[in-house]
Each structure stands twice: as C-alpha cells, then as structure tokens.
Amino acid sequence: xxxxxxxxxxxxxxxxxxxxxxxxxxxxxxxxxxxxxxxxxxxxxxxxxxxxxxxxxxxxxxxxxxxxxxxxxxxxxxxxxxxxxxxxxxxxxxxxxxxxxxxxxxxxxxxxxxxxxxxxxxxxxxxxxxxxxxxxxxxxxxxxxxxxxxxxxxxxxxxxxxxxxxxxxxxxxxxxxxxxxxxxxxxxxxxxxxxxxxxxxxxxxxxxxxxxxx
Ligand SMILES: C[S@@+](CC[C@H](N)C(=O)[O-])C[C@H]1O[C@@H](n2cnc3c(N)ncnc32)[C@H](O)[C@@H]1O
Ligand SMILES: O=C(c1ccccc1)c1ccc(O)c(O)c1[N+](=O)[O-]
Ligand SMILES: [Mg+2]
Numbered sequence: 001x002x003x004x005x006x007x008x009x010x011x012x013x014x015x016x017x018x019x020x021x022x023x024x025x026x027x028x029x030x031x032x033x034x035x036x037x038x039x040x041x042x043x044x045x046x047x048x049x050x051x052x053x054x055x056x057x058x059x060x061x062x063x064x065x066x067x068x069x070x071x072x073x074x075x076x077x078x079x080x081x082x083x084x085x086x087x088x089x090x091x092x093x094x095x096x097x098x099x100x101x102x103x104x105x106x107x108x109x110x111x112x113x114x115x116x117x118x119x120x121x122x123x124x125x126x127x128x129x130x131x132x133x134x135x136x137x138x139x140x141x142x143x144x145x146x147x148x149x150x151x152x153x154x155x156x157x158x159x160x161x162x163x164x165x166x167x168x169x170x171x172x173x174x175x176x177x178x179x180x181x182x183x184x185x186x187x188x189x190x191x192x193x194x195x196x197x198x199x200x201x202x203x204x205x206x207x208x209x210x211x212x213x214x
Pocket of ligand 1: 040041042043050065066067068069070071072073089091092096117118119120141142143146
C-alpha cells in the first residue's frame with residue numbers, strides 16, 4: 001500500500017538521523033524535503049530565525065500550534081533550558097502518530113507534550129488540564145485562518161503575560177492578512193517582521209514576532 005508523505009519523512013529520520021540527536025533529526029528532514037519532496041515544515045531558512053527568537057526568549061513554557069511531523073517541535077525543544085516544557089497541538093491523528101515517533105527518535109519526550117485535538121477546544125483547557133499559567137513563547141503554524149481567533153482566545157484565557165512572545169509562520173505565504181493587520185495595529189502588541197522564504201523555495205515568506213504588552 002502507498003505510504004504517506006509523513007511516513008516517508010519518518011523513514012528519512014530513522015534512516016539518516018542519530019537516535020537522541022535532535023539536530024541530526026532536523027537536518028535529516030530538511031535534506032529529505034529539499035531533495036526528495038517538499039513538505040510544510042518551517043524549514044531551515046526560517047528555522048534559523050526561529051532558533052534565534054527561541055534563544056533570545058529562553059522560554060520556560062512554549063505553546064506550538066500545529067505539529068505536523070514534529071520538525072519545528074524538535075527544533076524548538078532542542079534549544080530549551082532544562083525543565084522547560086513545550087506543549088504542541090495537532091488535530092490530525094495520522095500526523096500525531098508520526099510526530100510522536102520523530103520526537104521519540106530525537107529523545108525529547110521529556111520536554112514535549114503532544115496533545116491531540118483542535119486548538120480552539122484545547123486552549124481554554126490549558127490551565128486546568130495542563131497546569132499552565134502563561135506561555136513565554138507561542139509558535140503559530142497551524143491553518144492560517146486560525147491565527148487571529150486563537151490569539152484572541154489565548155488573551156481571553158489569560159495565557160499571555162506582559163512580555164509573552166508570539167512568533168507566526170507564513171505571514172506572507174500562504175499569508176495571514178487579518179492576523180497581521182491585528183498585531184501590527186493593536187496598541188497591545190509590538191510587532192517585527194523577519195523577511196525570509198517559503199520553506200525549501202525562493203518564494204517570499206516571513207515570520208512575524210509580536211510581543212504582548214499586557
Ligand atoms: C504547517 S503544519 C505544522 C508544521 C510544523 N509546525 C513544522 O514547522 O514542522 C500545520 C499543522 O497544523 C495542524 N492544524 C491545523 N489547524 C489546527 C488546529 N486548529 N488545531 C490543531 N492542529 C491544527 C494541521 O493538521 C497540520 O499538521
Ligand atoms: O497552508 C499551507 C499549504 C497550502 C497548500 C498546500 C500545502 C500547504 C502551508 C504552507 C506552508 C506552511 O509553512 C504552512 O504552515 C502551511 N500550512 O498548511 O499551515
Ligand atoms: Mg508554516
């Protein structure tokens with residue numbers, strides 16, 4: 001039977017990456033997606049910008065919206081200080097199954113909690129069910145029409161504190177116009193655009209970093 005793209009990405013990890021070495025997992029996925037078949041990981045170029053923001057924020061608590069195969073999950077978690085926690089949300093069970101194996105291959109199960117379900121349903125449960133106070137960093141990379149409603153939901157649920165950083169992928173391609181307009185015009189956010197390219201292509205894309213001012 002025909003394999004799926006996420007299954008082939010997992011295969012590339014198991015074939016080319018070293019167990020317990022997160023950066024080799026990241027490298028194996030990038031090499032596969034650049035040379036064999038494109039996939040919607042944040043990728044190596046935007047990934048370097050992601051790395052610099054993660055290192056600057058040095059977060060104790062991270063929320064990722066949209067796991068897919070776990071590429072950015074592993075990339076972020078590999079930079080976290082000891083005892084820091086990353087919660088990643090994924091509503092496609094097939095993708096979650098693959099991501100769990102990629103995360104395990106990287107040896108990062110202790111830092112990462114993958115929760116299956118839709119962000120709109122799970123965000124209101126963060127405090128009670130997952131013992132979260134606020135998030136220091138949120139990486140938005142799920143369906144693009146959910147960025148704005150989920151940001152408003154995180155505010156309403158008290159999950160953002162003065163200084164919380166939102167980092168949004170794909171603000172140019174495929175684009176998140178309503179979200180971009182909101183964070184750039186709201187007095188409660190300080191926003192900055194990091195110009196880059198759509199993963200594994202020459203098409204323009206970029207990340208928007210927005211600091212919640214409380
Ligand atoms: C672009 S992929 C994530 C890529 C990943 N962040 C990376 O860079 O490796 C988007 C993922 O978000 C998931 N997704 C989309 N909308 C969602 C929602 N509302 N709640 C949870 N997961 C969602 C999709 O199933 C898909 O796996
Ligand atoms: O929406 C797509 C998309 C649209 C059409 C075909 C394939 C992917 C996409 C493209 C690049 C991304 O970095 C990304 O996060 C997504 N996404 O699905 O969330
Ligand atoms: Mg993306």
